[in-house]
Amino acid sequence: MTMETTTDEIAPDIFRMSTFVPEVGPTGFTFNQFLIRADEPLLFHTGPRAMYPSINAAVAKLIPVEALRWIAFGHVESDECGSMNQWLEAAPQALVAHGEVGCMVSLNDLADRPPRALQNEEVLDLGDKRVRHLDTPHVPHCWEARLLFEETTRTLLCGRSLRASREGSRTHHRTTS
Numbered sequence: 001m002t003m004e005t006t007t008d009e010i011a012p013d014i015f016r017m018s019t020f021v022p023e024v025g026p027t028g029f030t031f032n033q034f035l036i037r038a039d040e041p042l043l044f045h046t047g048p049r050a051m052y053p054s055i056n057a058a059v060a061k062l063i064p065v066e067a068l069r070w071i072a073f074g075h076v077e078s079d080e081c082g083s084m085n086q087w088l089e090a091a092p093q094a095l096v097a098h099g100e101v102g103c104m105v106s107l108n109d110l111a112d113r114p115p116r117a118l119q120n121e122e123v124l125d126l127g128d129k130r131v132r133h134l135d136t137p138h139v140p141h142c143w144e145a146r147l148l149f150e151e152t153t154r155t156l157l158c159g160r161s162l163r164a165s166r167e168g169s170r171t172h173h174r175t176t177s
Contacts, residue, residue: 003019003020003021003051003054004019004020004054005017005018005019005051005054005055005057005058006018006019006058007058007061007062010034010155011150011153011155012153013036013037013038013128013129013153014034014035014036014037014129014150014153014155015034015035015037015062016032016033016034017032017033017034017035017055017058017059018030018031018032019031019032019047019051019054019055031045031047031048031051031079032045033045033046033047033055034157035059035062035063036126036129036131036150037062037063038126038127038128038129039126039127039128040069040070040124040125040126040127041063041067041068041069041070041126042068042069042070042071042072042097042124042126042129042131043059043068043070043071043072043087044072044073044074044148044157045072045073045074045079045080045081046071046073046080046081046082046083046084046086046087047079047082047083048078048079048082048083049078049082049083049086051082051083052083052086052087055083056086056087056090065090065091066090066091066092066093067091067093068087068090068091068093068094069091069093069094069095069126070094070095070096070097070124070126071084071087071088071091071094071095071096071097072096072097072098072131072148072157073098074140074145074146074147074157074158075102075140075141075142075144075145075146076098076102076106076107076110076142076144077142081096081110084096084110084111085110085111085112088111088112088113089112094113095113095114095115095116096111096113096115096116097115097116097118097124097133098115098116098117098118098144098146099117099118099120099133099135099144099146100117100118100119101135101137101143101144102115102144102146103115103116103117104117105143105144106144118133119133120133120134120135121133121134123151128152129150129151129152129153130150130151130152131148131149131150131151131157132148132149132151133146133148134146134147134148134149
C-alpha cells in the first residue's frame with residue numbers, strides 16, 4: 001500500500017494529518033487524523049494499524065509522541081481507532097476519551113487501558129484548548145457516534161461526516177460565527 005502523510009495547520013495549534021491511499025476504492029481515499037497541540041495534546045482519529053508508522057512520524061514532528069494525553073475518535077471502526085493500542089503503548093499517560101455508549105459496548109474491552117467515558121456536552125480541558133464532546137447517535141453512523149468541538153478556535157472535528165476521496169481535495173471545515 002502506498003502511503004504518504006501530509007500535515008496542515010487548519011486552526012491555531014490544530015493540525016490535520018492526511019494520508020491519501022490510491023489503492024482504496026476506484027479513485028483512492030484520504031484518511032484524516034487531527035492533533036490538537038495543547039498542554040494536554042489530543043489526537044482525534046488514530047487511523048488503522050497499518051498507517052500507524054506514517055501518522056506517528058507526522059505527529060512526532062509536532063509534539064513528542066509520549067506527551068500525547070488524549071486519544072479520541074468519532075466512532076469505533078478501524079479507520080478511526082484501529083491503531084488505538086499502539087498509541088496507548090507509545091504514550092504511557094494517554095487515555096482514550098469517548099462517549100459512554102462507545103465505552104460500554106466496545107472500548108472497555110478493546111482498549112489496553114480503561115477509557116474515560118464522557119457525558120454528552122462534557123468538556124475536556126486541555127489547558128489552552130477545550131474540547132466539547134457531543135453525542136450524535138447514528139450520525140454519520142453507529143450508535144456511539146459523536147463529534148468534538150474545540151471551543152477556543154471554534155473548530156469542529158467531525159471525521160467522516162465531511163470527507164473527500166481524491167488527492168488534493170483534503171477539505172476542512174471550521175465554524176466562523
